[in-house]
Amino acid sequence: MKKGIIVFIIFVGALIAFPLIYQDPFPRHMLIMIMLYAAMSIGWNIIGGYTGQVSFGNAAFFGVGAYTTAILLVNYGINPWLGMLAGCFFSVALAIIVGYPCFRLQGHYFAIATIAVGEIMLLVFTNWEFAGGAVGIYMPILPESFMNFEFHTSKLPYYYIIFVIFIATIGVCWFFERSRLGYYCRAIKEDSDGARSLGIDIQRYKMIAFSISAVITSICGTFYAQYVLYIHPTSTMDLMMSIQLCIICLIGGLGKLYGPVIGAFVFIPLTELTRVYLGSEGQGVDLMIYSLLIIILAILRPQGLWAIFNRGTAK
């Protein structure tokens, strides 16, 4: 336990120091993407890993966060930080609308229903002219400041903003793990009939876990919109993105606090580096590499890489 705290402090310190040592845009961008995906995957882990409800629709929350911020800013001049709050509100609303009926479905049925919901969201935004349609939305260029959530000369402020989001997400998950809610969710995953017979309101706790997942993902969506300053339907709510979140959790370890963190640190560099080194000739190779990794892990080591690291530190 103590060792865990020391490792965590070293890890946080290294993350704070990293952009000061590496000042090139590329490594900073890489770390920003890693932390962004780690935070989102922790969000997925809460509903998928701990509660055992495989959602292939989480990208919808990312899209809602990104689009709410963008639409409010472009059309009404509303500050992106308020947009972030509004995005969370709409994401929770979506989680409740989707979750209320869909959580009655079991296993594969739930997974496929979330694919359907995700695809519906993608189609709605692709055909919704007010939201930019298939072209998407360009964010207005504002003077750079923390209030405006826009920075043009350096990636450094973005780095520290996503760092705070990332660490806060770990904190939320840490509390979740130790809370009554967390124990209920794990009970639902292990044996939902047993949990029900002990008087746990399964529907309610699934909904709460899904809402937490939605808020985290939505905040990441807002960050993405402000970081890239251009969003379109396939960059924000593609099915592939939802799949990537599950994969990151699987690689690292499902239902483990640091599982998604390890997963993101392996997965994001793997995809970014194969893209850089193999270029357009090697298009598809990154998919092949990580799909093999997933298949091998799912067959041989469903606990994920976390189990390997954990065995190392436990000694």
Added chain:
Amino acid sequence: MEGVFIQTLVSGLLIGFLYALIAVGLTMIFGMMEIVNFAHGDYLMIAMYFSYWFFVLFGMDPLYSLPAVTLLLFGLGILTYYLLIKPIINAPMLSQIFVTFGVLIFLRGLATFLWKVDYRMIPQTVLSGNIQLGDVYIGIPQLTAAAGAIICNGLLLWFLKKTRLGMALEAVSEDKEAARLMGINSDRMFALAWGIGIATVGVAGALLTSFYYVFPEVGANFGVITFVVVALGGFGSVTGAFAAGIIVGLVEVLSGFLIGPQFKFMFVLFLYLAVVLIRPQGLLGKK
């Protein structure tokens, strides 16, 4: 106006038969071992590329290379079973989902790497052309595909209900333990189910290549439609998949015709959600 409407209905019906054929393989595999093959649409993509390359390399029309493509996909199904599915047959659902998802991503990556993201199409096949019935034009490739799908589904039903081997398959899906006591090797039956399940996709892919573009992502849309058809019909129900395929085909073209082509897919998904929420087991599913 009336002619256009009938035209729409006919094309919906034709594509519906093809959806049914693709879905039958998926539902059969699920009925046997409760595993959803999320890569189903991507096996379809592979089948379409096989057809395409038979045409480009050997000048074989997709219709003539159909038996070869079917056989290749049959082998691929068996291989998939022994290599990937057998080790996870008793694993938790999450592992099963991730393995077939891994196959999905692998096949898409492989196709992107080998054949790039270009859209390819066979310009002229032996089936090219239309026939006219009153105001209604029917594409011969589409008609052939629908006929092929009906024949193939019929053969499959006959095989399952009337032959000893088919009945052994059904027996395993009804009760693994009892079937084992009767001397049926369930392992071999599972492999056979994967072979046949993927071979039906081979037939569908070969028929589809006569009138549809081939590209690495082609399985994505067909895959989602297939899950919808199977869930709508009821997992494991072959007749359910057949009915649901036709329903989905009709809903797709009718909503496209009445509301707008960009929304046709959305209505299929809404219909699916509505049915599954009222009847989680699907239209003809058990339990």
